[in-house]
Amino acid sequence: MPSESSSLDFLRELAVRQGIQPEDADLEGVRGFLDTILPAVAELELLVPKETETEI
Amino acid sequence: MSVARIAAQIRAGELSPREAVESYLERIEAHSDLNAYISVRAEEALAEADSAPPGPLHGVPVAVKDVIDVAGTRTTAASKVLADAPPATRDAATVAGLKAAGAIVLGKLNLHEFAFGALTSSAYFGPARNPWDPARTCGGSSGGSGAAAAADLCAGNLGTDTGGSIRIPSALCGVTGLRPTIGLVPNHGLIPVSWTFDTIGPLGRSAEDCSLLLEAIAPSFRPTKTGDRPRVGSVTHLLQKADPAVGATVEAATRELNARPVDAQVLEHASVIQQLNMLPEAAAAHLPWLRTKLADYGADVRARLLAGLSLPVTAYPTGLRARRWLWDQVRPLFERYDILTAPTMPMVAPRLDAIPADYRLVLMPFNSPWSCLGLPAVSVPCGFVDGLPVGMVLVGRRGEDAAVLQAAQRFQEATDWHERRPEPVSAVPSA
Numbered sequence: 001m002p003s004e005s006s007s008l009d010f011l012r013e014l015a016v017r018q019g020i021q022p023e024d025a026d027l028e029g030v031r032g033f034l035d036t037i038l039p040a041v042a043e044l045e046l047l048v049p050k051e052t053e054t055e056i
Numbered sequence: 057m058s059v060a061r062i063a064a065q066i067r068a069g070e071l072s073p074r075e076a077v078e079s080y081l082e083r084i085e086a087h088s089d090l091n092a093y094i095s096v097r098a099e100e101a102l103a104e105a106d107s108a109p110p111g112p113l114h115g116v117p118v119a120v121k122d123v124i125d126v127a128g129t130r131t132t133a134a135s136k137v138l139a140d141a142p143p144a145t146r147d148a149a150t151v152a153g154l155k156a157a158g159a160i161v162l163g164k165l166n167l168h169e170f171a172f173g174a175l176t177s178s179a180y181f182g183p184a185r186n187p188w189d190p191a192r193t194c195g196g197s198s199g200g201s202g203a204a205a206a207a208d209l210c211a212g213n214l215g216t217d218t219g220g221s222i223r224i225p226s227a228l229c230g231v232t233g234l235r236p237t238i239g240l241v242p243n244h245g246l247i248p249v250s251w252t253f254d255t256i257g258p259l260g261r262s263a264e265d266c267s268l269l270l271e272a273i274a275p276s277f278r279p280t281k282t283g284d285r286p287r288v289g290s291v292t293h294l295l296q297k298a299d300p301a302v303g304a305t306v307e308a309a310t311r312e313l314n315a316r317p318v319d320a321q322v323l324e325h326a327s328v329i330q331q332l333n334m335l336p337e338a339a340a341a342h343l344p345w346l347r348t349k350l351a352d353y354g355a356d357v358r359a360r361l362l363a364g365l366s367l368p369v370t371a372y373p374t375g376l377r378a379r380r381w382l383w384d385q386v387r388p389l390f391e392r393y394d395i396l397t398a399p400t401m402p403m404v405a406p407r408l409d410a411i412p413a414d415y416r417l418v419l420m421p422f423n424s425p426w427s428c429l430g431l432p433a434v435s436v437p438c439g440f441v442d443g444l445p446v447g448m449v450l451v452g453r454r455g456e457d458a459a460v461l462q463a464a465q466r467f468q469e470a471t472d473w474h475e476r477r478p479e480p481v482s483a484v485p486s487a
């Protein structure tokens with residue numbers, strides 16, 4: 001999942017579709033962040049029981 | 057001088073509001089090298105001193121972080137993006153509360169750009185400097201607030217806290233700062249970072265001062281005192297995770313509180329959980345400026361905002377549900393303990409020219425847990441390492457801000473760490 005969702009072309013298209021024109025250096029930073037956090041998100045998705053509600 | 061002392065002197069007729077404001081304006085000018093203020097309302101503050109309404113803070117000079125609106129003054133958020141913004145047309149709810157209590161707003165305090173970082177190192181407005189060592193960071197994002205409280209450049213002030221932005225500068229600058237229960241303080245008139253995490257809160261010399269300021273800005277807050285000593289638990293994995301000298305200093309302080317060791321390893325998930333909600337919310341809040349002024353952001357803030365735009369949509373509800381799950385795990389601890397305590401920061405203030413590459417990642421485990429859970433958390437000075445202040449955080453149940461402040465006040469009645477002042481600053485005559 002990280003490699004597919006964090007390619008520079010994908011990230012650029014995502015930004016452009018939201019009206020934003022980032023530089024490659026910005027996107028490199030975003031890719032590094034996503035490569036780190038997406039595995040942690042996947043771990044969290046397994047950890048939190050399905051019946052957990054959102055209100056805190 | 058403390059909020060409590062200035063208020064008392066003014067009530068007793070020993071000091072006029074104008075004299076108090078003049079004295080602080082002189083100190084602000086004398087310590088302009090700290091870059092704690094982005095703007096100073098000298099003329100307005102003097103005029104307001106002459107017509108301050110009666111109230112518990114009558115004539116007390118205060119300041120606010122420059123993401124909080126003060127009518128007639130530009131709100132810059134320490135960003136080039138807003139450097140030429142028009143002045144705010146009305147006071148934020150908290151500023152209105154301060155003024156209604158009789159306080160005088162001296163000016164707007166420096167911060168990390170858009171309150172979205174922990175260094176207060178705006179490329180456009182320059183870094184705020186730590187009064188204990190101007191070569192070091194004062195933390196952030198409310199870094200100007202920490203510096204101003206430590207150097208006595210206002211009696212007390214307001215910062216904001218999303219992921220530690222009041223607690224971090226409080227610890228690194230040796231002052232007291234409260235992140236209130238989420239929702240206790242109205243955010244109207246605040247430039248948001250993250251709607252579900254942001255809260256305005258007080259910084260000052262002591263827990264007593266924070267309580268006085270909180271009364272003015274939180275309509276439902278009432279300080280209460282009980283005779284019962286709180287049951288305190290010390291979060292052991294955070295003590296062990298801190299720099300050894302910092303951990304040992306905080307551990308010694310927890311003995312003053314009769315704290316018992318608590319295993320709360322589950323809190324380690326909080327750093328990731330916070331980012332799943334905070335980053336998309338920040339990106340949403342900034343979307344219009346990202347479209348038109350992207351190049352005006354500092355590189356670090358721009359990267360975080362773009363990251364928020366790029367997370368998969370499933371990340372956001374996962375974050376919300378994980379916050380609920382985290383509370384389910386932590387709730388039993390708050391059935392056994394009234395207060396949890398830990399180091400506020402794992403380190404003392406690093407030098408501005410040697411900020412660790414992993415600075416932000418290292419501090420998040422110490423601050424994100426209490427943000428994710430929306431709990432009141434007060435940082436108090438508890439010792440020194442290499443001549444630099446160390447902070448200890450006291451955390452309570454939601455809505456029990458008064459209990460947290462009372463625990464902090466008890467600690468400060470038994471210790472004098474909060475009375476220590478940085479040498480170069482204390483050498484300057486004070487009000």
